[in-house]
Amino acid sequence: MNTTANQAVVLSAHGLIKRFGGITATNNVTLDLRQGARHALIGPNGAGKTTLINLLTGVLEPTEGRITLDGQDITRLAPHQRVRRGMVRTFQINQLFDSFTPLETLAMVVSQQQGLGGKWWQPLGARKAVTERCGRLLEQFHLTSVMHQQTKVLAYGKRRLLEIAIALACEPRVLLLDEPVAGVPAGEREELLQTVAALPADVSVLLIEHDMDLVFSFATRMTVLVNGTVLTEGDPDEIANDPRVKAVYLGHGEETAHV
Amino acid sequence: MKTNVELMHAGRWRVWEPLLWLVAFALPLLMPSHALIINEVAIVALFAVSLDLVLGYTGIVSLGHAAFFGMGAYVAALFAKLVMPDPVVGLLAGIAVASVLGAVCSLTILRGTDLTRLMVTLGVALILLELANKLDWLTGGADGLQGVTMGPLLGRFEFDLYGRTAAWYSMTVLLVFFVLARRLVFSPFGATLKAIRDNRLRAMAIGIPVSARLSVIYTIAAGVAGAAGALLAQTSGFASLDVFEFHRSADVMLILVVGGVGWLYGGVAGAIVFKLMQDWLSSITPQYWTFWIGLFLVVLVMVGRERLLRPWTWFGKKS
Amino acid sequence: MLTILFDGIAYGMLLFVLAVGLAVTMGLMNFINLAHGAFAMVGGYITVLLMQRFGVPFLVCLPLAFIGAAVLGGVLERTLYRPMYHKPHLDQVLFSIGLTFMAVATMDYFMGSTQQIIQLPVFLKGRTELETPLGTLGMGHYRLFIIAVCAALTVALQFVLARTRFGSRLRASVDDQRVAAGLGINVNIVFLSTFAVGSGLAGLGGALGAEVLGLDPSFPLKFMIYFLIVVAVGGTSSITGPLLAALLLGIADVAGKYYVPKLGAFIVYSLMIVILIWRPQGLFTRQGGKA
Numbered sequence: 088m089n090t091t092a093n094q095a096v097v098l099s100a101h102g103l104i105k106r107f108g109g110i111t112a113t114n115n116v117t118l119d120l121r122q123g124a125r126h127a128l129i130g131p132n133g134a135g136k137t138t139l140i141n142l143l144t145g146v147l148e149p150t151e152g153r154i155t156l157d158g159q160d161i162t163r164l165a166p167h168q169r170v171r172r173g174m175v176r177t178f179q180i181n182q183l184f185d186s187f188t189p190l191e192t193l194a195m196v197v198s199q200q201q202g203l204g205g206k207w208w209q210p211l212g213a214r215k216a217v218t219e220r221c222g223r224l225l226e227q228f229h230l231t232s233v234m235h236q237q238t239k240v241l242a243y244g245k246r247r248l249l250e251i252a253i254a255l256a257c258e259p260r261v262l263l264l265d266e267p268v269a270g271v272p273a274g275e276r277e278e279l280l281q282t283v284a285a286l287p288a289d290v291s292v293l294l295i296e297h298d299m300d301l302v303f304s305f306a307t308r309m310t311v312l313v314n315g316t317v318l319t320e321g322d323p324d325e326i327a328n329d330p331r332v333k334a335v336y337l338g339h340g341e342e343t344a345h346v
Numbered sequence: 347m348k349t350n351v352e353l354m355h356a357g358r359w360r361v362w363e364p365l366l367w368l369v370a371f372a373l374p375l376l377m378p379s380h381a382l383i384i385n386e387v388a389i390v391a392l393f394a395v396s397l398d399l400v401l402g403y404t405g406i407v408s409l410g411h412a413a414f415f416g417m418g419a420y421v422a423a424l425f426a427k428l429v430m431p432d433p434v435v436g437l438l439a440g441i442a443v444a445s446v447l448g449a450v451c452s453l454t455i456l457r458g459t460d461l462t463r464l465m466v467t468l469g470v471a472l473i474l475l476e477l478a479n480k481l482d483w484l485t486g487g488a489d490g491l492q493g494v495t496m497g498p499l500l501g502r503f504e505f506d507l508y509g510r511t512a513a514w515y516s517m518t519v520l521l522v523f524f525v526l527a528r529r530l531v532f533s534p535f536g537a538t539l540k541a542i543r544d545n546r547l548r549a550m551a552i553g554i555p556v557s558a559r560l561s562v563i564y565t566i567a568a569g570v571a572g573a574a575g576a577l578l579a580q581t582s583g584f585a586s587l588d589v590f591e592f593h594r595s596a597d598v599m600l601i602l603v604v605g606g607v608g609w610l611y612g613g614v615a616g617a618i619v620f621k622l623m624q625d626w627l628s629s630i631t632p633q634y635w636t637f638w639i640g641l642f643l644v645v646l647v648m649v650g651r652e653r654l655l656r657p658w659t660w661f662g663k664k665s
Numbered sequence: 666m667l668t669i670l671f672d673g674i675a676y677g678m679l680l681f682v683l684a685v686g687l688a689v690t691m692g693l694m695n696f697i698n699l700a701h702g703a704f705a706m707v708g709g710y711i712t713v714l715l716m717q718r719f720g721v722p723f724l725v726c727l728p729l730a731f732i733g734a735a736v737l738g739g740v741l742e743r744t745l746y747r748p749m750y751h752k753p754h755l756d757q758v759l760f761s762i763g764l765t766f767m768a769v770a771t772m773d774y775f776m777g778s779t780q781q782i783i784q785l786p787v788f789l790k791g792r793t794e795l796e797t798p799l800g801t802l803g804m805g806h807y808r809l810f811i812i813a814v815c816a817a818l819t820v821a822l823q824f825v826l827a828r829t830r831f832g833s834r835l836r837a838s839v840d841d842q843r844v845a846a847g848l849g850i851n852v853n854i855v856f857l858s859t860f861a862v863g864s865g866l867a868g869l870g871g872a873l874g875a876e877v878l879g880l881d882p883s884f885p886l887k888f889m890i891y892f893l894i895v896v897a898v899g900g901t902s903s904i905t906g907p908l909l910a911a912l913l914l915g916i917a918d919v920a921g922k923y924y925v926p927k928l929g930a931f932i933v934y935s936l937m938i939v940i941l942i943w944r945p946q947g948l949f950t951r952q953g954g955k956a
Contacts, residue, residue, distance in 0.1 A: 144551065170553035182548040184541050194353055195541055196552050198534035204554060207535040212353025235352065257552055407755050454938055458945030460754040461697055465897045466941050468890055469934045476931045592886060596762050603759055637770030643763025647756045648748065 094122040097291045098174065098261050103142055103152035105315075112138045113149070114315040120261065124291045127306035129299075129326075131335060135315035136295045137179060140263050144176050145169050156261070173260035179269055179295075181250045183238050189249050190234040193221045196256040220256070227285075228252040229278050244275025251282065262286070264294045268301060303327070311335070357532030367521060374513040381509040387621045388516035389577045394601045394613030395520075395527055396570035401599070402608035403531055404563050405543030406455055409464050410471030411571055412594035413451070416585075418444040418572025420478065423491045423585035431497035433505075433515065437576045444572020445565050452564035456557045468592070475590035490586030494579060505581070512581035519577060520614075523570050528610055530566075539563055600643060603651055667802040669920050675808035677915025678815035679877065681908050683870035683888070684895035685822065686863020692839045692901030693859055694750050699761035701867055701892055702885030703768035708734040708868025709880040710772060713781045723786050727814075727872055734868020739861035746860065747853075765885050772882040781880040811873055818866070822904055835859060839902070894937045900946065 098120040105113035112135050120126055128136050141147040143154060145166035154162045156172055164172075184192050194211050197220050198204060212218055225231045228248045233241055238249065251267060268279055280301060286292060296302050302309070302323075309326045311318040313335055319326065326332055374381045393415055400406045418440035425436040454466040478485045485491055498504045505511045530536050541549045542556055550556050579585040588594065597620070605616025623642075627635040687701040708730035715721040715729060741764075749760055789810055795802040826832040837845040838855045846852045871880070878888070891914065899910030914933065921932035 146547075146550075165555075166550045167553050167555050170551065176551060178548070178551075182545055182551070184544040184548065186540065186544055187537075190352060191537065195534065195537035199538055199553055203534045204538050205535055207530045207533045209534075210354050210357045210529075210532050211534055211537050212350050215350065218350040218353065253548070253552060401755070407758060409758070454942055458941060461691070461893075462897055462941045462945045464697065464758065465890075465893050466938050468893070469938050472890060473931060473934045473938075476928075476934070480927060480931070599759065599762075603755075607755075634770045634774055636766045637774075640763040640766025640768075640770065643759050644745070644767070647752070647760040647763070648745070651756065 094124075096120065097122050097124075097157060098143070098293070099155045100139070100143060101153040101155070103139070103154070104150045105138060105142055105147060106150045112315050113142060116152075116312070116315070116317055118310055118317070118320075120291050120293055121308075122291055123288055124293070125305055125307045126292065127294045127296060127302045127309045128312060129296065129302060129309060130312035130318070132297075133314075134312040136312055137265055138315070139312070140176055140265055140293075140295065143263060144174065170257060173258070174263070175254045175257045175259035175261070176263035177250050177254045177265055177267060179265040181246050183246060183249060183253075185237070185239040187238055188235050189225065189230045189238065189241070189245075189252070190221060192238065192249065193224050193252060193256050194218065196253050197221055197224075200257050224252050224256055227255075228282055242275070244271050244278065247271050247275075247279060248282065251279075255286075259290055262290050262292045264292060264296075266295055266297065268296070268298055357528065371514065371517060374510045378508055378510060381513045383621065383625070385509050385513040385516050385581050387617050388513065388520045389574050389581070390598070390601060390621065391614040391617035392516070392520045392523060392577070393571055393574035393598050394605065394617055395524060395610060396567045396574065396613075397598050397602050398607065398610065398613050399527060399530075399563055399567040399570070401602060402612065403536065403543065404539045404560065405546075406560070406564070407460050407464055408455070408467040409592070409595050409599070410467035410469070411567075411598060412590055412592075413467075413471040413474050414444045414448055414568040414571035415575035415578075415594060415598075416471075416474060416478070416589035417447050418575030419579040419585045419589045420485060420491065420575075421572070422576035423494045423579040424484070426494050426496055426580065427491070431495060432501075433496050433499050433580050436496075436580060437519065437573060440572045440576030440579075441569045442572075444575070445569035447572075448565040448568020449561065451568070452561040455564060456560055468595075471590055471592070471595060475587060478587055478590060485585075485587075488587060490584055491579075492584050494583045494585065496580050496583075509581070516577050516581060519573060523573065524610065524614075527570070531610065535559075600639065603646065607651070667797065667800050668804075669923055670916065671802060671804055672808060673916030673919040674912060675805075675811050675915070676877070676919055677912035678812050678819075679870060679874050680891060680895055680915055681911035682815045682818055683867050683874065684892040684911060685904055685907055686860075686866045687892050688896045688899060688901050688904065688907040689835075689839075690860050690863050691896055693835070694746075694856060696746070696750055697754055697757045697761065698746075699758060699889055699893075700764040700768065700885065701761075701864075702887075702889050703765055704734045704738055704864040704867040705871030705874070705888070706768065706772060706880070706882070706884040707737055707871065708865075709781070709871035709875040709884065710776060711868070712872040712875060713776075713783060713880065716783065723783070723789070727869060730872035731865040731869040734871070735861045735865030737868075738864025739857055741864075742857050742860040747856070765889070769882050769885060776882065778882055781875060783875045783880075785876060807876060811877070814873065818869075819904070819908060826904065831855075831858070890934075894933070898937065898940050 096119045100116055100118045103113050103116045104111065116139060128139070130136055138147065142149050145161075145164060149162065152162070153160060156169070156174055161169055161172070184195075187195065191211070194217055197217050198211065198214075201217065203214065203217070225234050228251065230245060230248055230252060233245055238246065241249070247267070251264070254262060264283070267283055268276055271279055283301070283305065294302070294305060306323055308320070309323055310320045311326060311332050318331060318335065319329055321329070373384055396414075397408070397411050400408060400411075421443045422436045422440040425439045430436075451470050454470065455463050479487055482488070496505050499511060499515055503511045531539075538549065538554050538559055541554060542559060546556060575589060578589070601616035601620045602613055603616070604619055605614065606612030624635070627638050631638070683705050684701075686704075687698060690696060690698060711730045711733045712723070712726040715726045716723060721729070745764075749757055785807060789807045791806045793804050793806065795804065826836065834845070834850045834855055837848065837850060838852050842852055871884070878884075894914055895907050895911045898913070899907030917936060918930070918933050921928065921930075925932065
């Protein structure tokens with residue numbers, strides 16, 4: 088079932104190590120993300136999944152190791168420059184712009200992405216290219232009905248949708264999703280799951296999730312991370328039947344879907 | 347298109363705004379004895395608008411904005427005395443030097459917490475105060491730089507004793523920068539500044555070059571503050587050490603907060619209220635009016651900044 | 666040169682006692698309190714009043730200054746400061762500046778704006794000269810006294826923090842307020858007592874320092890930057906950090922003013938800016954601690 092096995096590697100982490108004082112949060116992690124991947128990163132709480140995302144996006148500097156994007160070494164590249172090269176992430180805890188409306192947020196992101204971020208003379212909504220893209224994104228993420236409300240007052244599910252919409256507005260080639268459905272109430276999960284499933288095929292996605300239903304329905308490849316180390320990597324079938332993986336999860340108690 | 351109109355509507359000039367400015371410009375004609383106060387209000391308003399750019403729109407808490415104000419003042423004064431007395435050229439000189447200072451100082455505010463930013467901004471202003479004090483052969487030291495006489499504005503309008511030319515001069519400069527600032531805050535650039543203010547982490551994560559943007563806006567704000575300082579030196583005829591003092595930085599922050607942070611008219615409104623309050627309080631208790639200012643600040647913050655003076659914004663959109 | 670070092674150490678220890686309360690409350694409540702100097706001023710004026718109006722001996726005034734400032738701090742914490750903790754930093758800055766203005770104007774009104782002179786007891790006046798291989802060491806007795814008192818306070822503070830239950834509660838609250846509350850620690854009491862003690866120490870420092878630093882209504886504004894330097898450079902996650910920062914600051918200031926009087930405080934401010942740009946989290950903060 089390995090549809091992307093022969094595709095080129097887009098994002099690669101090579102022997103990544105991150106130490107905080109005496110603690111090794113990331114221990115010699117090597118991960119390859121292929122073109123068009125639907126790659127899930129799973130593991131118990133505290134396994135270092137978000138740390139890995141932080142390393143990949145440049146928020147943290149690795150103690151050792153290399154990161155390459157499209158074959159180019161980006162280990163020393165600043166976070167905003169990695170975004171320019173097409174690597175975008177979402178956050179486990181919503182990181183939104185509370186004083187903006189969803190429309191303003193997306194207009195700002197799209198403007199920045201289209202190279203208008205430095206333009207100071209024209210108003211924010213002047214370019215049609217920007218506003219049309221905003222309209223499409225708002226529709227795609229079911230935000231049209233709330234597009235003029237301040238982000239501060241939005242319901243959690245809408246905030247989560249906005250969180251992901253912001254990432255998509257950056258036209259990512261590589262998308263790192265950090266627990267997209269975390270904390271989303273049951274009534275709003277379906278919307279979110281649909282949008283995640285409907286991501287463009289050419290975007291390579293690395294998904295961190297605890298929700299096993301989502302993981303198994305979405306992923307074509309999985310990496311299991313335990314205590315900062317890669318336990319194993321493989322197809323969903325291989326992983327589901329791997330006794331070591333079962334031990335990790337059953338040993339820590341049943342990992343069930345987040346509600 | 348609905349989205350287009352909505353976004354552009356935010357920056358549109360409301361009907362009452364041109365009227366407000368017309369009235370403001372008419373004031374020196376209608377109330378000639380108050381021209382000096384009007385001039386002061388315009389200068390302070392410009393200073394407050396410059397602080398709003400970094401504080402209200404970008405979220406940089408600065409306790410040393412007077413550094414740029416003072417720099418503009420001394421440069422303009424020295425320019426008039428040593429180079430040429432033309433006001434506009436002197437103004438440009440003040441803006442230029444203050445901007446350069448802002449660009450250099452912007453390196454200090456890029457990293458660190460709110461506290462470290464407070465410290466370095468405060469420190470820079472204190473250093474300049476010390477320098478101005480110690481380099482008394484240039485700045486007149488504690489006595490200040492006296493006898494700054496200006497040539498006629500644009501070659502035609504002499505600065506009169508009533509201060510009417512001064513008032514119009516300052517108000518024109520205020521209006522020019524106000525319009526420019528307005529374009530800026532409603533542009534994509536301005537939006538990215540607000541994004542940095544609201545959530546710097548996410549701003550970085552969507553590709554905004556945060557450090558570069560901070561440097562640019564800090565430089566611009568420094569230049570505008572320098573303009574205000576230059577106006578002060580030019581219209582009052584001297585420059586003294588108090589342009590660098592902590593009181594200046596604290597007062598302008600108070601003015602902005604009273605008028606409303608993150609709203610361009612906040613600086614203007616605050617300046618008017620502050621000057622009137624200062625006049626009134628000084629006539630009652632000339633020595634201890636800082637007590638009442640302090641009390642006002644404490645009460646203001648405890649009650650909640652948003653609930654003050656802006657009933658009209660309860661219905662309109664926040665900028 | 667040794668004398669300069671000695672004076673610098675005395676100055677630094679004094680600054681430490683003055684600023685340590687600020688460092689701890691800042692680390693604890695994440696509150697930027699620019700009014701901290703006002704408590705020092707209060708302690709100084711209490712001492713002056715007691716000595717001049719009631720003839721209380723200097724040494725007795727010191728603990729009274731501590732208590733007076735501590736009580737004032739406790740009252741203000743409970744009434745005014747507590748609602749401020751969750752407000753944005755801008756509000757906290759404005760609030761504490763407002764308090765400072767009020768304190769300065771009040772003192773000006775009641776006590777006048779002239780410098781206050783403190784008559785030191787005889788045994789604290791005078792000076793001892795020591796010949797050492799490195800040069801003459803001139804030790805003013807008062808400065809010696811300051812060093813002794815401050816050193817004792819530092820040891821006591823370290824002891825309380827490291828060895829007592831209150832100390833561990835305080836450290837837990839600094840690390841993570843919510844978790845500490847969840848563990849049953851009464852965070853409000855911790856805040857109140859810490860703020861009171863910190864203000865008391867400032868008051869004591871103000872009393873001790875009146876002779877060395879001068880005392881007039883503008884004291885809080887004049888020295889605000891120095892306290893902030895100690896906290897910003899020393900960090901808020903320990904008390905050895907501010908101690909080292911205060912000593913560094915004290916020595917740099919005294920040496921600077923002696924060797925390069927033309928530049929004076931310029932050196933201190935520039936040094937501070939350089940340090941804060943290089944290490945924004947402070948020179949002595951432990952890795953991963955709250956800045």
